[in-house]
Amino acid sequence: MKKYQSLFFDLDNTLWDFDKNSYEALKIAFYNFELDKYNIEIDTFFKYYMVNNDQMWDEYRKRIITKQDLIKKRFELTFADSGITGIDPLCFNKKYLEEMPKQSILMDGALEVLEYLKSKNYSLYIITNGFKEVQLKKLDISGLSLYFNKVFISEVIKAPKPSKEIFEFALKSTNSRKKESLMIGDSWEVDILGAMNSGIDQVHLNRKNQISFTNEDKHQIQKSNTNSIRIRFLKELYNYL
CATH class of the missing domain: 1.10.150.240 (Putative phosphatase; domain 2)
Known part of the structure; x- marks a missing residue:
């Protein structure tokens, strides 16, 4: 399992x-x-x-x-x-x-990875900071909306990442357990620390060559009692999911 x-x-x-x-x-x-x-x-x-x-x-x-x-x-x-x-x-x-x-330029491998994850029967969700009218159009025009069960937008929930409120709201709304949930994002402060402080494991998509964790990063991860992975490309998710 x-x-x-x-x-x-x-x-x-x-x-x-x-x-x-x-x-x-x-x-x-x-x-x-x-x-x-x-x-x-x-x-x-x-x-x-x-x-x-x-x-x-x-x-x-x-x-x-x-x-x-x-x-x-x-x-x-x-x-x-x-x-x-x-x-x-x-x-x-x-x-x-x-x-x-x-505009609909996607990150390298985005659609292939989402197809793969769907085939593995993962439940997929979006948690995004942004304005409702813009974020929903991005998802629809790019074709990304087809892959996601629910979309959580900070403006609607009135709680932007990295606040715990938006993560807790998403977990409750999807009946997801923290230990069975994973957050994938590019921002260490907004996505990763936000999920970490909410007790959710994370994958940090870091495209800036800094793959190894600093001592401060390791301390934050250990303190949170969560698991954290750092990758450079979305297709590296195949190795973990």
């Missing part, structure tokens, strides 16, 4: 390639608003955006700012960094969010 029954996946940069899809959506909005006339390259603009977006999401997860603050400030800051004036950040954000879920 297999150890795990319920597999909980993160979405962005675990199954759906947020970095590449975000770049494509941002590029469409960038040229639609003719931002190239400000003598800023799309690649530079994208780098500024990624830094500001990460910062705003961190503050949003900590409940320092609201959703409206996030979607406005991430582009206000990016425009300021880029020397862009006279563009409404909310209008730009609207175009960006319209285009983003239309």
Whole structure:
């Protein structure tokens, strides 16, 4: 009998390639608003955006700012960094969010791995931070929604990862036992520590060559009394599931 029954996946940069899809959506909005006339390259603009977006999401997860603050400030800051004036950040954000879920680049091996896991009769679920209207479209347009029994979105549950609330809610809603559940995600702080603090085993999809655990990582794992695996590619899940 297999150890795990319920597999909980993160979405962005675990199954759906947020970095590449975000770049494509941002590029469409960038040229639609003719931002190239400000003598800023799309690649530079994208780098500024990624830094500001990460910062705003961190503050949003900590409940320092609201959703409206996030979607406005991430582009206000990016425009300021880029020397862009006279563009409404909310209008730009609207175009960006319209285009983003239309992009459907997946992480390498995502569909093959999901097909394999389905064939093994695992129950598959998504736990994602994000906005309902965007995350559901991503899943539908990319074809990922076909593989999952339920999707748990932080905005709907009003508890973003890494808070225990969203993990506990997902476990209860799916009648899943902690010791028979596994969280798979790319963010150590958001996905892995969140699951760890909730008593759920984890697989950390780390694409940055850092496969071995640091002493601090090992201490956190041992303290949590959970099991943690680190991989670089989704297809490595074949070795464990």
